[in-house]
Amino acid sequence: MGSISPAMNGNEEVDLVVIGGGPTGLLSAVLARHMGLSVAIIDEKSGPLKLGRADALNARTQQYLEVVGILDELRSKGIECNTSSTFAEGEFKSRQSKWWTSLEHCLHRNFLMIGQPDVEAALLKKLDTPVSYGEQAISISEDEESAVITTNRGRTLRGKYAIGADGARSMVRAALDITFTGTKPEMVWSVLDTFIDTDFPVCSEIVTFQLNGQSRVSWIPRERGMARFYVLLDGEITQDKAENSIREHLAPHRVTFLKTEWFSTFEVKERIASTFVSKRGTGRVVLAGDAAHVHSVNGGQGLNTGIADAFGLGWRIALAVRHAKLSPQGASQLVQSYDTERRAVAGDVIGVAAKLVRDTIRTAKEYVGTIEKNAGYITGMGVAYDGTGSALISESEVGIWKAGKRCPDFSLLGSESGEPQRLYSIVPYGQFLILSIGSRQDHCQPREELPTTHLTILPSVAGGVQSATGGTSSTYEADIVTSAEPFKVVVRPDMYIGYVGNEAGVNEYMDSILSLS
Known part of the structure; x- marks a missing residue:
């Protein structure tokens, strides 16, 4: 494996600098180390994620994580779910699972419901290079051979490539003056990870609740007997308002909230970077995950799309760094093909999530119908690169x-x-x-x-x-x-x-x- 080399001027030189220690950044680092690259990872958080954030791994992501070698551990903790139900007027109106059960040539025809902290913990166990928590990139520049990152600890990291996986408010993207455009629906959701006591017929299904012709509450089964609720509210957003809305939607069944581990809100934004690779596709800095694209959480696309970014990027960077027969221009075009493929997919994912979030103010039947029409992206198994113009696809x-x-x-x-x-x-x-x-x-x-x-x-x-x-x-x-x-x-x-x-x-x-x- 490669190792970090202090340069004569005190800088640290590595093959790859990863900025951001979420699932996208951690998987990027794991894959780079697996392929023999030296890696430095910085993350501005004080430590590993403990609560909240993403909650579902789709079928394609499970395939990726099987290749990585951590899927069995996650499956032992998570909840399998391949059925979406609708509930209104005190009864279940429908149950649908054919977009999962009809999948061909894959083993795991389901979401694996498990929290992002568990995914990050499994990746950290796989990683043999420490993450420098509490360290923030404060500037980034590049030349024809490397990217240079300075941090709030006075360090200077020089990498042959750098991956900006530092989230929707990406410092890397802003520093490189890469535009981040899109729409912003006037919607704010609340989310609760909570333990409840209820006489509602609990099941391993995603339940969409309809009230007054709209679908503003969803219940996601989670590990450890936990329940996750997504609640669309108007006006002031509070935990009490969210809990009261849940009670109204589950009526006539009673609900008592025993312990809420995490309560948060998120504003729906739909944005995509103008390029995922610096210098209009020819540079040494690559964006991935939320730094490259953000969208509604509806359909569970966020973490899954970031994982796919990392999986599609890692081998390209390894070849660009290590293959002696690849010219500098060839290495640049190899990395640029990531932008061609993944930016096209991100645009489609944003479109799918946008349809889903807008249909929450329609009936549950309409909402589930939108899921069915876009199942290829929700399961991850319909994501493809033919027709993108990628140099790495020979149409056949x-x-x-x-x-x-x-x-x-x-x-x-x-x-x-x-x-x-x-x-x-x-x-x-x-x-x-x-x-x-x-x-x-x-x-x-x-x-x-x-x-x-x-x-x-x-x-x-x-x-x-x-x-x-x-x-x-x-x-x-x-x-x-x-x-x-x-x-x-x-x-x-x-x-x-x-x-x-x-x-x-x-x-x-x-x-x-x-x-x-």
Whole structure:
């Protein structure tokens, strides 16, 4: 692994400086360390988050965190939820879950309800570099080779790249004069993490409550038997007003509030940075998470979109820093492709959340209908990069395999243990996967080596499975594979498909990454 190097002038030099210690910043640091980069992390908070903030991991985020290696720990603490209910006039009016249960090629067809403090704690356990809490960036500049950050402790950090994951009021974004534009609906929500005593039929469902034709209260089941309520109020916002509104919406059932761990308010804003990479896409500072985009909490998009930012950015920065054959211009374009892909997605996410928040003043049926229409973003499984113009997507398609779409997860037979394994449980982050689908094809040898793992996936054969081999090449069987014409698939390290086709096309795609210009 890389290490922090004090320069002759007393500055600290690292591969990556991460500004912000929330989930986006922490995951960025974990991935960078996994790929051998030296990292410095600063966060202006006094210490790790203890209460509140985000509350749900969607299906795609769970796939990411399985690759990272922390999902099992979080699942042991959280609550699975894949059903949305509507309640009005003293009874349940509907229950819907098909946008989860109809998902294909994924294991976890649900939200995992768990608090952001638990997510951050799991990432901190995975991180072998300390977070410098109580330290704030006060200035940032860059040249053609590095970004330079000075802090309130008198430190100067020089990194080959820097990630600004310092939230919606990002100092990094402001210092670089990156505009942050959008809309601001006149809505202020209150949120409570609370323990209650009630005769309401408690269930592991997201319940939207309708009163007087509007849907201003939602109940989210949480870990430890806790309940989270989102309450839209008019006028002065107080905890008493929020609790009274909850009582009104749950009537005729009684509710007693036993202990409230966290009460807060948030003003709905919908904004996106004009670029996610400094110097109009060519610089050394990259925005991620709320520093790059903010939106309503409706649909659980905030933390999930930030996690996806980090997962899509980490491998790019590692290649830009460490691959000797990548030219400076190629490294710049590699990082710029993050802006191309993730800013397009962020714009769509803002649109989805905007529809949801505006429909809270409509009936519960209309609100849930909006969820169903936008389920691809709410589950995370419909997020894709085809059509964005990304240099890292070679438009191509065979069956369910399409460049720009997420790589399917599926069971593999033929491991040394004899037990089925799923693809996402065995892939290493930072590696390109080259899948030979349908036959024992010779593995490609790109003219310039990239971190690559080869898998051969054959059709299942009744009565036995193919043997697996060790190292970076293995052979498996899978029901997902038919006996049709064989082909190859390149899966990027963020588990999105880059290319589908023949061996020559794989070589061309892999070589193109090192010859970006």
